[in-house]
Each structure stands twice: as structure tokens, then as C-alpha cells.
Amino acid sequence: MATPEQKRVQALFRELMDTRKQDFPEEGQELHAPDERGVYVIYSPRGRVVHVGGTPRGKHGIRQRLKNHLHGASSFAEKFLDGKGSKLRHGYTFRCLVVRKIRDRALLEAYTIGQLCPAHIGLGQTRAGH
DSSP states (O other): OOOHHHHHHHHHHHHHHHSOOEEOOOTTSOOOOOSSOEEEEEEOTTSOEEEEEEOSSOTTHHHHHHHHHHTTOSHHHHHHSTTOGGGGGTTOEEEEEEOOSHHHHHHHHHHHHHHHOOTTOSSSOOOTTO
């Protein structure tokens, strides 16, 4: 039987999965994402989940973290995109959900990783092009 906390995390997961996928912007266009902290999912051009992330810190929340990926300033971009975050501008999409409570955010990120099994997680191997 699920605890109230587990039920809350499952409800947050459903809410995250119900949000609209957004395209990464073309060069020179603005990234439209919340300045608040939360959890996000990045999809390949083929619709495969390649990364699940959260925002434990950062003044500009989800938007800042996605911009870090776009500019190659993250382990995800380094390992999965060969340091070329600009690849995200070519058919990759994302969805995100603002989650204000620190524990809920951490649990939702972990639950989402477990449910979606992103390609970025593995044995430390680079999987660019997927």
C-alpha cells in the first residue's frame, strides 16, 4: 500500500507527463521555461527519453539548467552530446514541472528516472547520436 508521500510523488509524475513537450529554441531565440526549480525530461528527436534532471540549486531554476545543457555546461551535454549542447536545437524537446518542495522535487526526479529509464544513465559510456 502506497504512503501519502508516495501517492503525492506519483501524482506529480502524472502531472509532469501531462505537460506539453516544448522544442529547444533555434539559435538566437529565447528558451521558454520556468525560472523556478523543478524537474524536467529531455527527449531525442525520435521521442526517446535521454535525460531526466532536477534543479537542486540555481537562481533561475529549470530555465538556467536547460540553458546549461544547451551551452554544453553539464555532464549530460558532455557525455551524451559530446560536449555539443547545441545539438539540442535540432529536434530535441523537453517537458518540465515546477516543484517547490525540496523533498518532493528530489523524490519526483528519482521516481521519473526509475519510470522512464533515460538513455543518459548507464555505465558512463558516451551515447551521442541517440
